[in-house]
Amino acid sequence: xxxxxxxxxxxxxxxxxxxxxxxxxxxxxxxxxxxAVQTQSYGPEARGGSSKSEVIVSxxxxxxxxxxxxxxxxxxxxxxxxxxxxxxxETGIVIADKELVTDFSKARGKLYVIDMVKSAREELGKVLGxxxxxxxxxxxISGIVSHESIKNALIKRVPSGFExxxxxxxxxxxxxxxxxxxxx
Amino acid sequence: xxxxxxxxxxxxxxxxxxxxxxxxxxxxxxxxxxxAVQTQSYGPEARGGSSKSEVIVSxxxxxxxxxxxxxxxxxxxxxxxxxxxxxxxETGIVIADKELVTDFSKARGKLYVIDMVKSAREELGKVLGxxxxxxxxxxxISGIVSHESIKNALIKRVPSGFExxxxxxxxxxxxxxxxxxxxx
Numbered sequence: 001x002x003x004x005x006x007x008x009x010x011x012x013x014x015x016x017x018x019x020x021x022x023x024x025x026x027x028x029x030x031x032x033x034x035x036a037v038q039t040q041s042y043g044p045e046a047r048g049g050s051s052k053s054e055v056i057v058s059x060x061x062x063x064x065x066x067x068x069x070x071x072x073x074x075x076x077x078x079x080x081x082x083x084x085x086x087x088x089x090e091t092g093i094v095i096a097d098k099e100l101v102t103d104f105s106k107a108r109g110k111l112y113v114i115d116m117v118k119s120a121r122e123e124l125g126k127v128l129g130x131x132x133x134x135x136x137x138x139x140x141i142s143g144i145v146s147h148e149s150i151k152n153a154l155i156k157r158v159p160s161g162f163e164x165x166x167x168x169x170x171x172x173x174x175x176x177x178x179x180x181x182x183x184x
Numbered sequence: 185x186x187x188x189x190x191x192x193x194x195x196x197x198x199x200x201x202x203x204x205x206x207x208x209x210x211x212x213x214x215x216x217x218x219x220a221v222q223t224q225s226y227g228p229e230a231r232g233g234s235s236k237s238e239v240i241v242s243x244x245x246x247x248x249x250x251x252x253x254x255x256x257x258x259x260x261x262x263x264x265x266x267x268x269x270x271x272x273x274e275t276g277i278v279i280a281d282k283e284l285v286t287d288f289s290k291a292r293g294k295l296y297v298i299d300m301v302k303s304a305r306e307e308l309g310k311v312l313g314x315x316x317x318x319x320x321x322x323x324x325i326s327g328i329v330s331h332e333s334i335k336n337a338l339i340k341r342v343p344s345g346f347e348x349x350x351x352x353x354x355x356x357x358x359x360x361x362x363x364x365x366x367x368x
Contacts, residue, residue: 013214018206022224029226037225039249040206042213065223065249159343 003059005144006067009134010052010084011076011100016131020074021053023135023153024145028057031149037065050080057144072142074134075101076116082106095137097130112141112180119172129169132158136173141181147174187243189328190251193318194236194268195260195284200315204258205237207319207337208329212241215333221249234264241328256326258318259285260300266290279321281314296325296364303356313353320357325365331358 007024009017018040025038037056054067070088075081075096085108088094092109099117116134120127132154139150151170158166191208193201202224209222221240238251254272259265259280269292272278276293283301300317304310316338323334335354342350 022202025224025226035227037223039221039223040209041221041246041249042209043219043245061227062225065225 004062005057005142006070006072007055007057007138007142007144008052008067008070008073008084008088009054009076009131010050010073010080012049012080013051015076017051017053017076019157020131020135021055023132023150023157024055024138025057026157027139027145027149027153028055031152032145034059034145035062037062039065039067041066050077050083052080052084072138074138076130076134077101078103093141095134095141097134110184112137112184114176114180116173116176119176120169123172124165124169129165132166132169133173133176136170136175137177137180138173139170140174140177188246189241189326190254190256191239191241191322191326191328192236192251192254192257192268192272193238193260193315194234194257194264196233196264197235199260201235201237201260203341204315204319205239207316207334207341208239208322209241210341211323211329211333211337212239215336216329218243218329219246221246223249223251225250234261234267236264236268256322258322260314260318261285262287277325279318279325281318294368296321296368298360298364300357300360303360304353307356308349308353313349316350316353317357317360320354320359321361321364322357323354324358324361 009020011017021038025036028034029036035058040053056062071092073088073094078101081101085106088108094109095112097117098113098115117127120130154166155163193204195201205222209220212218213220219242224237240246255276257272257278262285265285269290272292278293279296281301282297282299304314338350339347
């Protein structure tokens with residue numbers, strides 16, 4: 001039985017993809033009884049636009065820490081969507097932002113197009129926190145960790161003074177995730 | 185020819201080991217023409233004390249991202265020193281803080297015991313920034329990236345308003361690294 005689940009956050013540098021990955025791995029390994037590996041891997045192309053951050057979660061020790069058959073991918077730019085979608089599983093789920101990704105000709109697996117940027121703008125007043133909204137969506141859709149675990153992990157990793165802002169962001173993500181699950 | 189070099193930061197959660205690893209990987213991949221993978225890997229034991237963050241740097245693409253033959257290890261607690269030293273190479277270098285690690289009975293490779301906490305306290309006025317001092321020591325001793333690259337990567341990753349503090353911290357690390365190199 002394969003209990004290994006692979007997550008990939010993709011977008012551009014500066015969107016907080018690494019932090020989102022670290023919080024997810026913390027939630028799984030520190031607040032729940034799982035194993036987790038969080039990785040970012042880049043070559044010289046990192047100077048260009050796309051970047052990614054990956055998390056493997058498993059009940060068993062994780063031998064190979066790179067994602068090769070992605071179960072859940074978040075895409076926050078068109079370029080990263082195109083570049084990193086190829087190793088999403090046929091049964092995988094891709095979560096893309098509705099404003100930032102518009103060409104779905106390369107889509108694989110199940111595609112959820114969600115208005116995350118718009119929600120950030122309308123409900124938080126700015127786009128800062130998009131990574132945390134996406135994390136909330138991912139947790140809600142995957143059910144990989146509980147809301148409580150991810151919120152505990154979140155609070156430990158965000159700068160002090162920004163706890164409430166980030167709690168609001170993750171709740172927006174839970175809500176968006178719930179809406180799309182109910183429509184599918 | 186094996187151009188793969190493995191780095192490990194070890195200590196306790198909250199010491200900023202992941203950030204140190206990310207900055208090193210950024211410096212190598214974004215500011216120099218290298219490949220880099222940064223990983224943190226933890227199981228249920230993460231709820232206890234020790235944690236680690238690893239970086240592999242190579243001129244070639246990196247197939248296996250976990251550290252198994254460590255070239256350079258930083259240890260910022262006794263527990264992490266004991267726990268993670270076993271896969272340091274015979275020819276590897278271990279950088280330990282003089283106050284935080286005092287029992288060297290398990291030492292392997294070449295051991296550099298350096299007064300990093302003391303320098304932080306005396307030159308920065310607090311211990312915040314110990315991770316960046318250790319990063320500076322590591323860069324100076326390994327020569328893996330230039331001072332300029334690591335400083336560029338550092339400035340991009342630290343919270344705004346803390347740039348000068350962190351620049352001071354990394355310069356302390358360079359200085360400590362240079363001193364110990366000259367004595368060996």
